[in-house]
Amino acid sequence: MEIPYTTEIRKDTGLYNAKVGIWLFLASEVMLFGALFSTYILLRVGTPEGYWPHGWLTVWLGTLNTIVLITSSITTVMAWASLKMGNFAKFKMFHAITLCCALMFLAIKSYEYHDKFIHNEITLKDGRIADGHVIKKTAEAVTIEGHFVEDRKELFNLRTGFFGPPKHGEIEIKTADIAKMSNYGPAHHTYNAIYFTLTGLHALHVIGGALVIFYLWAFGGRMWKEDPERFTNRIEISGLFWHFVDLVWIFLFPVLYLL
Amino acid sequence: MQATHAIPHTGIHEEHHADAGFWRTYVFSTDHKIIGIQYGVTALCFLFFGFLLMLMMRWQIAHPATPVPLVGPLLEKMLGTVASQGKISPDLYNSFGAMHGTIMVFLAIVPLAFAAFGNYVVPLMIGAPDMAFPRVNMASYQSYVIGGIIMVVSFFIPGGAAQAGWTSYSPLATSIATNGQTFWLVGMVFLITSSLLGAVNFIATIIQLRAPGMTWMRMPFFVWAQFVTAFLLLLAFPPLEAAGIMQLMDKVAHTSFFLPTGLAVGTLGNISGGGSPLLWQHLFWFLGHPEVYVLILPAMGIVAEIIANNTRKPIWGYKSLVYSALTLGFLSFIVWAHHMYLTGMGIRVATFFQTTTMIISIPSVIILTCLFLSLWGGSIRFNTPMLFVMAFLPMFGIGGLTGLPLGFNFSDLHLHDTYYVIAHFHYIVAPGTIFALFAGVYYWFPKMTGRMMNEFWGRVHFWISLICMNLIFQPMFAQGMAGMIRRMSDGGANYTAAHNTAAGADVIGGLSDSLIHLHVFILWAAVCLGAAQIPFIINFFWSIKHGKPAGSDNPWNATTLEWQTPTPPPHGNFAKAPIVYRGPYEYSVPGHATDFTPQNEPDKA
Numbered sequence: 001m002e003i004p005y006t007t008e009i010r011k012d013t014g015l016y017n018a019k020v021g022i023w024l025f026l027a028s029e030v031m032l033f034g035a036l037f038s039t040y041i042l043l044r045v046g047t048p049e050g051y052w053p054h055g056w057l058t059v060w061l062g063t064l065n066t067i068v069l070i071t072s073s074i075t076t077v078m079a080w081a082s083l084k085m086g087n088f089a090k091f092k093m094f095h096a097i098t099l100c101c102a103l104m105f106l107a108i109k110s111y112e113y114h115d116k117f118i119h120n121e122i123t124l125k126d127g128r129i130a131d132g133h134v135i136k137k138t139a140e141a142v143t144i145e146g147h148f149v150e151d152r153k154e155l156f157n158l159r160t161g162f163f164g165p166p167k168h169g170e171i172e173i174k175t176a177d178i179a180k181m182s183n184y185g186p187a188h189h190t191y192n193a194i195y196f197t198l199t200g201l202h203a204l205h206v207i208g209g210a211l212v213i214f215y216l217w218a219f220g221g222r223m224w225k226e227d228p229e230r231f232t233n234r235i236e237i238s239g240l241f242w243h244f245v246d247l248v249w250i251f252l253f254p255v256l257y258l259l
Numbered sequence: 260m261q262a263t264h265a266i267p268h269t270g271i272h273e274e275h276h277a278d279a280g281f282w283r284t285y286v287f288s289t290d291h292k293i294i295g296i297q298y299g300v301t302a303l304c305f306l307f308f309g310f311l312l313m314l315m316m317r318w319q320i321a322h323p324a325t326p327v328p329l330v331g332p333l334l335e336k337m338l339g340t341v342a343s344q345g346k347i348s349p350d351l352y353n354s355f356g357a358m359h360g361t362i363m364v365f366l367a368i369v370p371l372a373f374a375a376f377g378n379y380v381v382p383l384m385i386g387a388p389d390m391a392f393p394r395v396n397m398a399s400y401q402s403y404v405i406g407g408i409i410m411v412v413s414f415f416i417p418g419g420a421a422q423a424g425w426t427s428y429s430p431l432a433t434s435i436a437t438n439g440q441t442f443w444l445v446g447m448v449f450l451i452t453s454s455l456l457g458a459v460n461f462i463a464t465i466i467q468l469r470a471p472g473m474t475w476m477r478m479p480f481f482v483w484a485q486f487v488t489a490f491l492l493l494l495a496f497p498p499l500e501a502a503g504i505m506q507l508m509d510k511v512a513h514t515s516f517f518l519p520t521g522l523a524v525g526t527l528g529n530i531s532g533g534g535s536p537l538l539w540q541h542l543f544w545f546l547g548h549p550e551v552y553v554l555i556l557p558a559m560g561i562v563a564e565i566i567a568n569n570t571r572k573p574i575w576g577y578k579s580l581v582y583s584a585l586t587l588g589f590l591s592f593i594v595w596a597h598h599m600y601l602t603g604m605g606i607r608v609a610t611f612f613q614t615t616t617m618i619i620s621i622p623s624v625i626i627l628t629c630l631f632l633s634l635w636g637g638s639i640r641f642n643t644p645m646l647f648v649m650a651f652l653p654m655f656g657i658g659g660l661t662g663l664p665l666g667f668n669f670s671d672l673h674l675h676d677t678y679y680v681i682a683h684f685h686y687i688v689a690p691g692t693i694f695a696l697f698a699g700v701y702y703w704f705p706k707m708t709g710r711m712m713n714e715f716w717g718r719v720h721f722w723i724s725l726i727c728m729n730l731i732f733q734p735m736f737a738q739g740m741a742g743m744i745r746r747m748s749d750g751g752a753n754y755t756a757a758h759n760t761a762a763g764a765d766v767i768g769g770l771s772d773s774l775i776h777l778h779v780f781i782l783w784a785a786v787c788l789g790a791a792q793i794p795f796i797i798n799f800f801w802s803i804k805h806g807k808p809a810g811s812d813n814p815w816n817a818t819t820l821e822w823q824t825p826t827p828p829p830h831g832n833f834a835k836a837p838i839v840y841r842g843p844y845e846y847s848v849p850g851h852a853t854d855f856t857p858q859n860e861p862d863k864a
Binding site: 004028185 | 389392497513515833
């Protein structure tokens with residue numbers, strides 16, 4: 001006996017096996033991200049008034065990434081539709097765009113990550129607090145592009161509009177004067193912790209999805225010739241996953257960038 | 260590990276896999292039956308390993324700070340200073356405790372109950388040629404083995420394995436300076452991946468691959484139980500995975516997800532704070548409670564099959580069983596915080612979870628009642644599987660009923676974290692689930708190998724196990740009610756001494772000598788329980804080659820489809836695609852020539 005319904009549809013369920021599988025898998029993914037979003041809510045409501053950060057991320061970069069991912073979702077559907085219409089060349093073209101979008105998303109994300117890792121909050125021994133991006137670091141001194149703040153609380157409200165904060169001047173701080181220096185990495189604040197965890201896990205999903213799509217895109221030619229229906233189904237399944245990854249970002253963007 | 264144990268099956272399967280070669284057939288197999296056996300043998304090994312950890316802990320509890328006999332020098336050699344002079348140090352005791360729980364739950368019982376029996380039996384029962392995704396199935400097993408290896412390796416790293424209990428509460432788990440917890444978390448990610456892949460596969464298989472005529476209400480109860488279990492694993496495990504990732508971040512990236520502001524324990528001085536220790540507990544128990552039903556539902560499924568077969572009559576209240584299992588599955592998602600009454604989460608929250616907890620006992624009682632009533636008026640065959648099943652019913656009953664005082668938050672205040680809790684859940688899992696699993700092994704063994712296991716040694720195994728299980732766990736109820744706290748590495752000796760010197764011999768909260776002496780009694784009962792497993796192990800391996808031949812494909816005269824295949828079933832399972840004509844338990848149908856009517860036997864006009 002062979003396993004039935006690998007490509008043909010079972011009458012009473014209206015589905016082929018892999019489609020049941022991917023929907024179940026996505027259900028568990030919803031629970032995974034659901035738990036992390038719940039964590040976000042719990043950490044945020046548990047923070048004392050005024051100490052949950054706003055405006056720590058650059059909105060226009062997030063918007064651009066949202067557009068990039070939505071575009072890739074459209075081309076994913078178009079790629080599948082092209083196969084349904086029997087046009088392999090068009091499929092190749094559309095999924096090439098999908099893959100470019102995935103790379104672009106990851107590139108922008110990496111830039112944002114890097115920006116956070118060079119962004120530092122520096123507490124001086126005289127109690128003053130400087131905040132800004134490190135541009136030069138030697139054994140004796142650190143040069144940052146930033147500013148001093150009166151009260152640490154100011155740092156939690158950096159809402160500066162769509163295109164990010166205005167340029168600050170350069171400040172040089174002697175290493176000997178520094179009491180504590182902490183970059184905006186995951187350990188800086190629970191907001192950074194949940195930001196890096198959520199977007200990091202999402203980025204892993206982007207990488208995983210892109211690898212699968214790339215594999216099917218690069219090596220799918222033979223299966224398309226031998227069993228076009230099965231190949232089309234694979235593109236549909238990988239597409240469903242890709243839409244899910246896109247959907248997660250649609251929630252991540254407002255939650256982390258805007259609210 | 261699995262490779263060496265799978266070898267004994269070689270002779271039996273050879274003709275079906277002659278072309279595939281040894282590695283593809285027995286190690287990287289995609290056949291659901293081989294994967295089921297791989298899971299089963301690996302999980303039985305872990306079950307025994309987990310038991311040995313417990314045995315060493317019981318020695319330490321009964322005779323604190325004395326060298327462990329026999330294995331003491333070996334422990335010192337392998338683990339170093341934590342076991343100096345062959346004694347179990349408190350750190351090592353904590354490691355053993357944490358790993359006993361982890362291994363028993365995630366590496367032994369779940370893989371055995373769900374993955375092993377589910378893999379082997381479910382596709383056969385629904386008349387399918389294999390699981391829906393054979394390669395995903397293989398990946399699931401491999402991921403499980405990798406997770407298991409990581410857990411075992413963690414014993415040998417500097418500082419040893421995780422020490423914060425199987426529940427790994429933060430901040431304790433994060434503040435222990437060794438890497439054991441990191442290994443635990445990475446191992447758990449692999450185990451969670453494994454059960455996720457398994458769960459997707461099971462549900463897809465049951466939805467898509469049922470044979471023609473196998474409608475939902477004609478599925479054996481075992482299949483229903485596995486179906487609900489798969490949903491629990493699918494939806495309850497991801498939050499623990501999320502929690503695990505966050506604890507890993509706390510551990511390696513120094514975030515503060517579960518670490519509150521102002522915390523200064525050991526190495527944790529310099530953190531941002533702002534986290535919530537309660538959050539870990541919520542996420543952990545969101546898995547942890549459905550996990551309890553993952554442990555018990557497959558066992559109930561096995562019990563239902565064996566009862567129907569050995570009472571030679573239909574199971575009583577099939578539909579009630581099915582709807583109860585579904586209700587149980589749903590409710591198990593909204594009772595988790597009854598593990599957290601003492602955390603200060605608030606009276607209103609506690610009341611809500613107390614209410615749902617009382618409600619969930621209703622479907623459990625319906626299931627147990629149906630199984631009891633199924634015995635009524637039957638002409639019962641007392642073979643080994645049936646003996647284990649008959650013991651399951653009252654043992655699970657004791658476990659379930661002693662859970663009620665823990666579900667009420669006023670009585671839980673007294674009993675929380677005592678030996679009473681240990682006795683309660685072990686009654687459910689040890690003489691409950693594990694007995695059902697033994698019953699399953701004896702019951703399906705002839706299908707897997709074509710030979711019966713020895714009946715006499717099966718009975719020896721059964722009676723000694725049953726007596727010893729009760730001798731081990733009954734005294735713990737008394738100890739717990741008197742206030743003996745769990746997780747004390749000296750069994751309460753110091754705790755008692757401190758109280759006695761402070762306020763005379765008879766203080767509330769101190770423990771009397773007789774309760775402390777029960778430790779020695781429990782130790783020897785546990786040793787006997789271990790000895791009772793020797794006949795089982797020998798019987799298991801000996802019977803593969805030398806057991807009494809089963810005689811037919813259907814030695815128990817059963818109705819369900821797994822017995823209507825060749826023995827052992829070849830690759831692809833059925834010689835001819837089965838068609839199902841009737842429900843699963845058509846025993847003793849009046850006017851029928853035999854006292855059983857297989858599901859795939861066509862109706863005579």
